[in-house]
Amino acid sequence: MPPLDHGTPPLLDIDAVTVRIPDAGRSFLPVRGASLELRPGETLAVIGESGSGKSMLGLAVVRLLPGRAEVAGGIRFGGRDILSLDEDEMAAIRGRGIAFVPQGAGLALNPCMRAVRQVEEVLERDGEAGTARQEARLLMARLGLEGAAGRMYPHQLSGGMRQRLLLAMGLTCRPRLLIADEPTKGIDSRRVEDVIALFRGIRADRPELAMMVITHDLRFARAVADRVAVMYAGDVVEEAPAGRFFAAPRHPYSQGLLGAMPEFGLNPIPGASPPVDALVEGCAFAPRCRSALPECRTARPPRVAHDGALVACRRP
Ligand code: SF4
Incomplete structure (x- = not known):
């Protein structure tokens, strides 16, 4: 996805990343061509249903995927090509450069x-x-x-x-980038406010820190994020400033996600995501999309800018 123009060079630049995990003759593709950018001082929420590839993308950035995983595309951190570093160089980046807080x-x-x-x-x-x-x-x-x-x-x-x-x-270790994977998972819903306050405190304490919060908790994302990236079937289908996203999401999947929130009627999106080993032609969301056109099923949708957002859809 072409980057949104923010003016500041990105600290983290994820460019068309695909993760393939071969297993017993099958090929699993938890991440399929995802692109993102993150700048110093910015909090990006990466949201999506379970299995959308959010956590795998975070693990790819810190190179903590299972040993047999193959990563294609580009990941640059502070201008360095993460994927070309040897293990000692990568170990030096973990901690002081990038801190990864796992889920669970x-x-x-x-x-x-x-x-x-x-x-x-x-x-x-x-x-x-x-x-x-x-x-x-x-x-x-x-x-x-x-x-x-x-x-x-x-x-x-x-x-x-x-x-x-x-x-x-x-x-x-005062990292430049904090990646937190599902920070509210397993926490009593009444205590989510504490985690929100915690992240706001970190932001106030460390204004230069870039944060990537991977979450399925839209309430949490809305409370802490400057920008939102929506993942579906391993790809980023919408990226937008948080205020704009929660006021008017553009991608039909994003609209479905918000529609499933209690304040918007708790309407789940019918159907299911494609299996992680499925071959996907065209738009991965087409089988669940009420706006689908015939061509949506045969060709991957272009990713275009709409009113400050980037959206991978023929009918945003
Ligand atoms: S590209 Fe087509 S099928 Fe995919 S979300 Fe947009 S309208 Fe729906």
Whole structure:
């Protein structure tokens, strides 16, 4: 997708990325030609249903996909071609360059280590053992994990506290880009406001930090994002400023997503996404789209600019 013109060079540039995972004679394509840009100080929400390829795209950026995955296209971070780096160079980028906060806060933590110690350990790994303890405690205090909470083990923390601990671990090396995968997943809906406040606090604290939040939670995306990218069947089908997107989404899939929100009537989109190993000709959304034209089924729709948004649709 051609980039929206923002004037500032992108920190992260994802260009027509495809992820292929061969398995037992089959070929899975969780990401199919997705393109995105992200600038310093910007929060981009990547939204879409489960299986739309959002998490796989995030994992491709930090090169943490399963070993047999093949990535085509281009991923540039700070002008460097991520896909051409050797593993040592990539390891140096993870942490100080890009912090990745995975989904499933419980699984990503060491169950045998107290909360504050997990943050200290990240700093020590980064060669800052001398200041690790003090830094870790300061960061945890800013994220509301000071005192007794810091001395707890992961199983003693609530879902929201575990999420904050993971964010503390991600932020501790002062990365330029934070990728958070489903930060509200598994958190009681009444506590989502806490996660929203947390991300707003991070934004206020670190205005230069670029954030990519991967989420199926539209309420969360609306509360924290400057820009929204909608993924469907492995591709980005709409990209738009958040205010404009939530006021008037252009792509029929985006309209369906918003229509499924409680305030818009809880109307789910009929049908299902194509299987991840399916060959897709034309528009992947065509079988579910009420506006589909005959040509939608045979040729991939062009991606065009509409009133500040980029939309991959023949009838936006
Ligand atoms: S390209 Fe055609 S089928 Fe696809 S979303 Fe647009 S109108 Fe619907």
